[in-house]
Amino acid sequence: MSETAAPIDVRAVVKRFDPRAKPALDGATFTVQQGRRACLLGPNGAGKTTLIRILTGALAPTSGAASIFGATPDTRAWEEARRRVGVVPQLPGMYRDLTGCEYLELVQGVYGRGDVDAAAKTLGLTRKHLRRNMAELSGGWQRRLTLAAALLCEPELIVLDEPTVGLDPVAAREVIAMLRDAMKSRTALLCTHNLAEAEALCDAVVVLRDGRVVLDDTIDAMKKRAPAHVSLGAAQGPQAIVETLRAIGLEATVQDDRAVMLTAEPEQTLPGVLRALVANNLDVFECVASPPTLEELFLRAVKDEPRP
Amino acid sequence: MSAFRTLLRKEALQLFRSRSALATATLLPALLLLFAPLAQMATLMDVEQKGWVSVLPAGFRAPRGLEGVERDASVIVRFMMASLVAMGGLVVPAVAASYTMVSERESRTLELLAALPVRVRDVLTAKLAVIFGFSTTVTSVMLALDVAVLWRIEAASVGFGLALFPLLLAALLYSTASALLISLLARDFRTANQLGGALLGPTTVIAVFVLAFGPPGAPSVLALSAIFLAAAVGALYFALRVVTFERLLR
Numbered sequence: 001m002s003e004t005a006a007p008i009d010v011r012a013v014v015k016r017f018d019p020r021a022k023p024a025l026d027g028a029t030f031t032v033q034q035g036r037r038a039c040l041l042g043p044n045g046a047g048k049t050t051l052i053r054i055l056t057g058a059l060a061p062t063s064g065a066a067s068i069f070g071a072t073p074d075t076r077a078w079e080e081a082r083r084r085v086g087v088v089p090q091l092p093g094m095y096r097d098l099t100g101c102e103y104l105e106l107v108q109g110v111y112g113r114g115d116v117d118a119a120a121k122t123l124g125l126t127r128k129h130l131r132r133n134m135a136e137l138s139g140g141w142q143r144r145l146t147l148a149a150a151l152l153c154e155p156e157l158i159v160l161d162e163p164t165v166g167l168d169p170v171a172a173r174e175v176i177a178m179l180r181d182a183m184k185s186r187t188a189l190l191c192t193h194n195l196a197e198a199e200a201l202c203d204a205v206v207v208l209r210d211g212r213v214v215l216d217d218t219i220d221a222m223k224k225r226a227p228a229h230v231s232l233g234a235a236q237g238p239q240a241i242v243e244t245l246r247a248i249g250l251e252a253t254v255q256d257d258r259a260v261m262l263t264a265e266p267e268q269t270l271p272g273v274l275r276a277l278v279a280n281n282l283d284v285f286e287c288v289a290s291p292p293t294l295e296e297l298f299l300r301a302v303k304d305e306p307r308p
Numbered sequence: 309m310s311a312f313r314t315l316l317r318k319e320a321l322q323l324f325r326s327r328s329a330l331a332t333a334t335l336l337p338a339l340l341l342l343f344a345p346l347a348q349m350a351t352l353m354d355v356e357q358k359g360w361v362s363v364l365p366a367g368f369r370a371p372r373g374l375e376g377v378e379r380d381a382s383v384i385v386r387f388m389m390a391s392l393v394a395m396g397g398l399v400v401p402a403v404a405a406s407y408t409m410v411s412e413r414e415s416r417t418l419e420l421l422a423a424l425p426v427r428v429r430d431v432l433t434a435k436l437a438v439i440f441g442f443s444t445t446v447t448s449v450m451l452a453l454d455v456a457v458l459w460r461i462e463a464a465s466v467g468f469g470l471a472l473f474p475l476l477l478a479a480l481l482y483s484t485a486s487a488l489l490i491s492l493l494a495r496d497f498r499t500a501n502q503l504g505g506a507l508l509g510p511t512t513v514i515a516v517f518v519l520a521f522g523p524p525g526a527p528s529v530l531a532l533s534a535i536f537l538a539a540a541v542g543a544l545y546f547a548l549r550v551v552t553f554e555r556l557l558r
Contacts, residue, residue, distance in 0.1 A: 017558055058422040058557050082425035089423040093416030097325045098318070103420070109314030110424045146420070 005070025007157040007187040008032035008055060013064035015050050015211075024050040026211035027064070032204070037183050039198035040191040041298055042208035048191045049090060051208065052161050055189070056087050068157065083111055086150030090161035090191075094134035100145050101130035104152060111153035119152040123178060140171030147178060157187045164197060176200060199294040207301050215301040219294060226292045226300070227262035230270065233286030234259075234277065244280045245273065258286070311426050315434035322408070323438055332404045333442055340396035341450035348385050349457050355381045373520045373528055382463040387519055389454065389464070390529050393472050394515040394536075396447055397479025398508050405439045405487030406500045413556060414496055428553040432488060440484045444477065451476055471526040471533075478536035482511070485543035492551045511539070 008031065015025040025047045032038045040048050053059040054066045057073040065072050071081035095103065104116045120130055123144040129137060137145065143163065150158055163179060164172040179190075179201055192198050198205070205222065207215035215222075232241050232252070241259035245252045250273065252261035263269040266289040277284050292300075323329055364370075370377045377383040409432065412418045421431045455469040486507050494500035515532055522528035 017554075053422070053557055056423065058428060059554055079425065085425070087423035089419040091416070092419035092423070095322075095417050095420075096415075097322050102318075102321070106314055106318050107424060109317070110311045110426055112311070146423075149420075150423070 005067070006031045006033050007069055008038075008067075008189060009070070010051070010055070010066045011064055013051070013054060013061045013066050015047070015054060015059065016062045023062070023211055025054070025061070028208065028211060028213050029064075030206045030213050030216045032187060032189055032206075034187055035185075036204050037186075037188040037190070037202045038204040038206055039202040040189055040206050040208065041193075041195070041198060043302065044193075046208040047211040048208055049161060052087075052159055052189075052191055055159060056085070057082060083113075083153065084156045086153060086155035086158045088146050088150045088158070088160040088163045091166055092146060094137070094142055094145075096133055096135040098134055099131055100125065100134055100137065103134055103145065104130070104149060107149040107152050114152035114154065116152065119148040122151065122181075123148040138171075139167055140174065143167060143171070143175050144178070147175070147182065151182055155186070157189070158182060160188065160190045160192075162192055163190070164192070164194060172197075195293070195295040195298055205294070205298070207298060209302055219297075222297050223291045226297055227264045228266045228289045228291055229296075230261045230263055230266060230273075231255075231286065231288045231290075232259045232261070232273075232277070232284065233257070235283035235285065240282055241277060241284075244277055244282060247280075248273075248276050263289075311424075312430055312434060315421075315426060315430060316438060319408075319434050319438040323404075323442060326408070329404050329407055329439075332407065333400055333439070334446055336400050336403065337396050337443070337447045337450055340392050340399070341447055341454060344392050345389050345454045346457065348388050349454075349461060349463065352381055352385045352463055353461055371520045373518075373522050373524050375524050383524070385458075385463050386468060386525065389458065390472065390475065390519050390532070391516050393451060393476050394479050394519070394532060395512055396450075397476045397536075398483045398511060398515070400447065400483065401436075401439050401443045401480055402483040402487045402490070402504055402508055404443065405436055405484060406490050406494070406504055407497075408439065409435055409487070409491035410494055410497055410500045413491070418556060422557060428556060432491070432553065436484050436488060439487075440480060443484075444480055447476055447480065448473070465525070467526045468529065471529040474533045475529050475536070478533040478540070479515075482536040482540040482543065483508070485540040485547065489543045489547040489551065492547055492553070492555050 010028055010030050013025050013028045014023050016023040028047065028051060040051065042048050050059065051066075054061050055068060057078065060073065068085055069081040071077035101116065104119065108114045108116055125141070125144055125148055129141055134142065134145065147163070160179065164175050167175060176197055183201055188202070190198060190202055199219065202219065204218045205215060206213055232238075234241050238254040238257060238259040242252045242254060245259070245261060250261060252259045254260070270287065270289060274284060274287060364378050368378070374383055374387055418431070422428060451472060455472060458464040458469055459466070490500050490503045490507065494503050514535070518532045518535065519528050522531055
C-alpha cells in the first residue's frame with residue numbers, strides 16, 4: 001500500500017454476472033485523486049452500485065483492477081487500506097434486534113478504532129436515538145446512523161451510495177448539510193441521481209453509461225468548456241431580440257418570455273450583443289449569463305456520447 | 309478485538325435475542341435427542357422386564373443393520389438412536405442458519421455489513437460458527453445424557469456410544485454447510501424451506517438406509533459419519549466455488 005497512491009484507481013474494470021448477458025461494467029477506468037470530491041453519475045443500470053461494491057471489495061471484478069490507496073482486495077495491504085474508507089450503502093435494511101449504539105459499537109470493533117459518542121454527537125444522534133432498535137428510527141435518523149457509522153473511524157475516503165434516496169425533502173436537506181461537513185478535507189466518491197446534490201457537494205464528475213466511463217472531469221473544467229446560458233428580456237418581447245440577434249449572425253431561441261442564447265465567452269460577446277440591441281431601439285431590461293448546470297452538462301455528456 | 313471476533317459477538321447477541329432461532333436450536337434437538345430416545349429406552353426397559361415377544365412374521369429376514377432384532381429388542385433402540393442422532397444433527401443448524409442468513413438478506417441488513425471492512429465470507433462464517441457452536445453444545449449435552457442412559461441399561465457397547473459423537477458432529481457439519489449453500493441460493497424463506505427439504509429429506513432417507521443395511525453397530529455409524537463429512541466438503545465446495553458469495557450482493 002502506498003501513501004501517495006490515489007485513493008481510488010479503477011483500471012479497465014469489467015464485471016460480468018452472467019457470461020451470456022452484457023457486462024455490468026465494461027472497461028470502466030477513472031481515478032479519484034487525494035482531496036477530490038467526485039460524484040459518480042449515470043442512468044439506472046449504468047453500473048454505479050456494482051462499481052462501488054467492487055471498490056469496497058464486496059464483489060470481485062471479472063477483469064481489470066480497482067484499488068483503494070494502491071491496494072486491491074487480493075493483496076495483504078487491502079485490509080489496512082479498507083480501514084481508511086467509510087462507506088454509506090444504498091438504502092440498507094435496519095436490524096430489528098440491535099440498537100443504534102450496538103451497531104456503532106460493532107462498527108468500532110470492526111475498524112478497531114473510533115469514538116461512538118463523538119460520531120453520534122456529530123450527526124445529532126442522542127442517547128435516546130442510540131438506545132432504540134435501529135428499525136424503529138425514522139428514515140432520516142436511520143440515514144444519520146449509517147453516516148455516523150461511515151465517519152466513526154475518521155476515514156480519509158468516504159464512499160456514499162445514494163445517501164439521500166428515499167428521504168423527504170427536509171431530511172434530505174439536513175443530510176446534505178451533514179455531508180458537506182463530512183466531505184470537507186476528505187476524498188469522497190458520491191454516487192447519486194440527484195444532480196443538484198452532486199453539484200452542491202462535489203468538484204469532479206465521473207459519468208457511467210452502459211458500464212463505461214463516458215466522462216471524467218472536474219465540474220469547473222466542464223463549465224469552462226461548455227457555453228454559458230444567456231437570458232435576454234426586452235419590452236418589445238423575445239421575438240424582437242431573436243430577430244435582431246439573427247441579423248448580426250447570432251442564434252437565439254424563445255423560452256418563457258425570454259430570448260435565450262448560448263455563448264462560450266459571455267464577457268467577450270455580451271457587450272456587443274447589448275450594443276446591437278440598444279442600437280435597434282430595443283428596451284433591454286434583463287441580461288443574465290449563467291453557467292450551465294451540472295444537469296445540463298450531464299444530459300449533454302450522456303446524449304453526445306454514442307452508445308457502444 | 310479483531311473484526312471477526314466482533315462479528316461473532318454480534319451474531320451471538322442476535323441469536324440469543326431471537327426467540328424463533330433459539331426455539332429451533334433447543335426444542336428440535338430436545339424432541340429428537342431427548343424425548344424420543346429416552347422414550348425408546350424406557351420402552352426397552354419395560355420390554356426387558358416383561359420379555360421380548362417378537363411379532364415379526366416367520367421367515368422374516370432382518371436387514372444387516374438390524375440383525376438379531378427378533379431376539380434382542382436393544383437392536384432397534386440402537387438403530388433408532390443412531391437415526392435420531394443423524395436427524396437431530398441434520399435439522400437443527402440448517403433450519404437456524406438458513407433462518408438467520410435469509411432474514412439478513414431479505415431485510416437488506418447484509419448491505420450494512422458489506423459496507424464495513426470485512427469480507428462477506430467472514431460475515432457468513434461468523435454466523436455459521438455461532439449457530440454451529442450453539443447447536444453442537446446443546447446437542448452434545450443431550451447426546452451425552454442419552455449415551456449415559458444407554459450404557460446404564462446396557463443397551464449399547466462403549467464403542468457404539470462413543471461412535472454416536474462423531475456421527476452427530478459430522479451431521480452438524482453437513483447441515484451447516486448445506487445451510488450456507490441454501491442461504492446463497494435462496495432469496496426468501498419460502499425458497500430456503502423448499503431447498504432445505506429437497507436437500508435434507510433425501511439425506512435423512514440415505515442415513516436410515518445406511519444404518520439399516522450397513523454392518524450392525526459402530527461400523528455403520530462411523531461409515532455414515534464419513535458420508536456426512538464428504539457431503540459437507542462437497543456442499544462447502546459447491547457453495548464457495550460454484551455459487552459464490554457474490555450471489556448475495558447481485
